[in-house]
Amino acid sequence: xxxxxxxxxxxxxxxxxxxxxxxxxxxxxxxxxxxxxxxxxxxxxxxxxxxxxxxxxxxxxxxxxxxxxxxxxxxxxxxxxxxxxxxxxxxxxxxxxxxxxxxxxxxxxxxxxxxxxxxxxxxxxxxxxxxxxxxxxxxxxxxxxxxxxxxxxxxxxxxxxxxxxxxxxxxxxxxxxxxxxxxxxxxxxxxxxxxxxxxxxxxxxxxxxxxxxxxxxxxxxxxxxxxxxxxxxxxxxxxxxxxxxxxxxxxxxxxxxxxxxxxxxxxxxxxxxxxxxxxxxxxxxxxxxxxxxxxxxxxxxxxxxxxxxxxxxxxxxxxxxxxxxxxxxxxxxxxxxxxxxxxxxxxxxxxxxxxxxxxxxxxxxxxxxxxxxxxxxxxxxxxxxxxxxxxxxxxxxxxxxxxxxxxxxxxxxxxxxxxxxxxxxxxxxxxxxxxxxxxxxxxxxxxxxxxxxxxxxxxxxxxxxxxxxxxxxxxxxxxxxx
Ligand SMILES: NC(=O)c1ccc[n+]([C@@H]2O[C@H](COP(=O)([O-])OP(=O)(O)OC[C@H]3O[C@@H](n4cnc5c(N)ncnc54)[C@H](O)[C@@H]3O)[C@@H](O)[C@H]2O)c1
Numbered sequence: 515x516x517x518x519x520x521x522x523x524x525x526x527x528x529x530x531x532x533x534x535x536x537x538x539x540x541x542x543x544x545x546x547x548x549x550x551x552x553x554x555x556x557x558x559x560x561x562x563x564x565x566x567x568x569x570x571x572x573x574x575x576x577x578x579x580x581x582x583x584x585x586x587x588x589x590x591x592x593x594x595x596x597x598x599x600x601x602x603x604x605x606x607x608x609x610x611x612x613x614x615x616x617x618x619x620x621x622x623x624x625x626x627x628x629x630x631x632x633x634x635x636x637x638x639x640x641x642x643x644x645x646x647x648x649x650x651x652x653x654x655x656x657x658x659x660x661x662x663x664x665x666x667x668x669x670x671x672x673x674x675x676x677x678x679x680x681x682x683x684x685x686x687x688x689x690x691x692x693x694x695x696x697x698x699x700x701x702x703x704x705x706x707x708x709x710x711x712x713x714x715x716x717x718x719x720x721x722x723x724x725x726x727x728x729x730x731x732x733x734x735x736x737x738x739x740x741x742x743x744x745x746x747x748x749x750x751x752x753x754x755x756x757x758x759x760x761x762x763x764x765x766x767x768x769x770x771x772x773x774x775x776x777x778x779x780x781x782x783x784x785x786x787x788x789x790x791x792x793x794x795x796x797x798x799x800x801x802x803x804x805x806x807x808x809x810x811x812x813x814x815x816x817x818x819x820x821x822x823x824x825x826x827x828x829x830x831x832x833x834x835x836x837x838x839x840x841x842x843x844x845x846x847x848x849x850x851x852x853x854x855x856x857x858x859x860x861x862x863x864x865x866x867x868x869x870x871x872x873x874x875x876x877x878x879x880x881x882x883x884x885x886x887x888x889x890x891x892x893x894x895x896x897x898x899x900x901x902x903x904x905x906x907x908x909x910x911x912x913x914x915x916x917x918x919x920x921x922x923x924x925x926x927x928x929x930x931x932x933x934x935x936x937x938x939x940x941x942x943x944x945x946x947x948x949x950x951x952x953x954x955x956x957x958x959x960x961x962x963x964x965x966x967x968x969x970x971x972x973x974x975x976x977x978x979x980x981x982x983x984x985x986x987x988x989x990x991x992x993x994x995x996x
Contacts (some may be wrong), residue, residue, distance in 0.1 A: 530810060541563055541569035541606065544619050544620045546570075546573065546616045546617065546619070546624070548625050548627060548653075549650075550627060551574075551626065552812070553668075553700065554624070555583060557667065559599045559626070565735065571616050572610070573612065575611070577611050580611050590880065593878055595953075601982050614877075615655045622663045623654060623663070623665065624667045626698075631643065638874070642672070654691075655682050662689070663687055663691075664694070667696060668758050670695075671754070671820055672755045672758075673751060675695055679693045694732055695719075695750045697757030707772050713744070715744060716748065716757075717747050717753065718752060733747070745776050746817045758820060765844070767803065768809045769839070771803050772847040772989075773843050774989070776846075805988040806971070807886045808848045808886040810884040814884075815884055825837065845889075848886050855894075855940065859938060866900065866903070866937045867899070867935055868901055869901075869938070870890070871944055872904070872944070873908045874887075876943065880905075880910075887912070888916070891912075901921065902936060909927060931953060933960060936961065939960075941968045941970055946974070949974075953983070966983045969986050969988060970988075971989070976993065982995070
């Protein structure tokens with residue numbers, strides 16, 4: 515439970531066992547992280563929080579982001595993160611734009627820069643754009659005066675470590691570098707919990723004596739709070755590939771359920787009844803079986819496309835096509851959602867006010883990267899609907915995402931105010947707040963007939979129907995008054 519993690523952290527934060535007992539001790543290790551984003555910030559905050567004996571510095575080329583990390587208003591929202599950062603910041607956790615100094619002073623460097631999908635040239639729309647990664651490798655080489663362990667935290671195509679090693683070792687400054695792969699498996703929204711108690715930590719290294727020594731240094735860092743049996747090691751390529759495959763499997767599960775949800779709607783079956791029965795098979799398991807409007811987030815799509823690109827590169831057409839299907843079903847699910855709205859709202863959405871409940875790609879984060887809500891909002895605006903968007907944490911990002919899109923859109927934080935006067939509510943994000951709203955009160959303020967399209971299947975559909983709504987869940991029979 516997030517709350518219990520938060521409580522633990524608050525308790526520990528107040529206790530500050532390590533930090534308070536030996537503030538004057540020299541740090542035993544200087545750790546640097548390049549890239550202060552959704553991964554670099556929380557990951558380093560957790561290492562600093564758990565290991566007061568290390569100095570942890572996080573650098574970024576974006577001075578605004580660094581200023582936010584140094585303020586009371588962190589650049590990302592994650593339950594429990596505030597407490598962790600506040601406990602360690604200024605003691606053994608530092609955020610800075612001094613990349614050169616950071617590189618010079620460190621002995622372990624995590625690289626957590628962004629690796630988006632390439633938008634130009636060969637592999638556009640599929641391959642990973644490695645320009646930030648390449649630039650970072652060159653910076654490290656340029657400013658290093660002593661040997662360092664380089665840790666790939668970013669998600670990267672197989673064999674990137676090899677490329678990095680080639681860039682790093684082509685200099686003549688006599689500095690040695692060991693490149694490790696240590697992909698991050700945290701999920702946004704539960705990052706603090708995942709970092710504090712991960713299912714596993716994976717470290718890939720070369721199998722040479724030096725590579726194994728570097729690996730053991732990283733194992734020691736994590737072993738400060740993670741049981742040894744959860745820290746697993748492999749060769750570098752397996753480690754790099756494991757991250758892509760883990761995300762592909764997770765996304766594939768969502769697309770599998772969503773594909774079946776389409777069939778349920780035609781066959782009068784109920785996806786929740788089906789997934790309950792299927793998920794009770796211990797070989798399948800019950801997690802990650804919720805039908806929805808589709809997956810989002812910065813990673814799933816990009817990592818699968820990257821996997822597809824690699825498969826094509828190795829002439830594995832059938833394998834590539836198989837995995838590409840996961841992304842295609844995800845697009846299909848979003849389009850299906852829109853076409854269903856259009857059809858049941860009498861084949862026109864023009865000048866109808868539609869309220870989106872949620873814009874973040876999932877609950878408990880303000881992140882909207884690849885959120886299904888972006889596509890839904892754009893398609894609704896194409897249909898000339900008047901949009902109102904509400905979200906507890908993601909409205910600023912939503913404004914950026916829809917900047918310049920032609921159409922009427924307003925942003926209102928209060929869901930009651932946002933829904934007033936609208937013909938339909940389309941629930942995009944599974945924020946628990948939306949489950950607890952007074953839908954009778956909301957119904958009174960809406961235009962009639964009033965619709966709810968529950969893109970996450972989290973609301974009480976029979977109760978909404980009783981209130982007077984026409985209710986359209988995913989993969990379940992609709993409840994309508996017509
Ligand atoms: N977001 C997630 O949930 C998640 C989970 C696991 C893995 N990952 C992977 O981790 C990596 C980082 O993801 P993120 O979500 O933190 O990205 P992000 O965009 O939030 O952060 C990346 C940061 O790197 C900085 N940066 C880029 N080039 C730089 C340079 N040369 N020097 C210094 N800073 C530089 C950017 O300014 C940015 O602040 C990606 O490869 C991603 O696939 C992300």
